[in-house]
Amino acid sequence: MLFPAERRAARKAENLDILIGFLAFFAVVLVVVIIATEVTGGSALLWSPVLLALVLAIWGLWRLRSRLPEPTIERKTY
Secondary structure, three states, X not given: OOOHHHHHHHXXXXXXXXXXXXXXXHHHHHHHHHHHHHHOOOXXXXXXXXXXXXXXXXXXXXXXXXXXXOOOOOXXXX
16 A cells, blocks of 8 residues: 555656657657648648657656656555
8 A cells, every 4th residue: 555645656657657648649640740741842840849849848747757656556456
């Protein structure tokens, strides 16, 4: 059984994992959009800074996540 402080840290780690995955999904979508835009001759000038911001946000969250403990919450199974 985890103490309340450990449980909070584990929940915070899980939430960061979810947020990193969510942002990474949109980063991959933006890479596809940028490639499609460049191949069709369009300008990816708007999408590129958005992708850079997403990558920097993921990097920052990843560094923050590495300082937290592993999410080892004991789940109740019935």
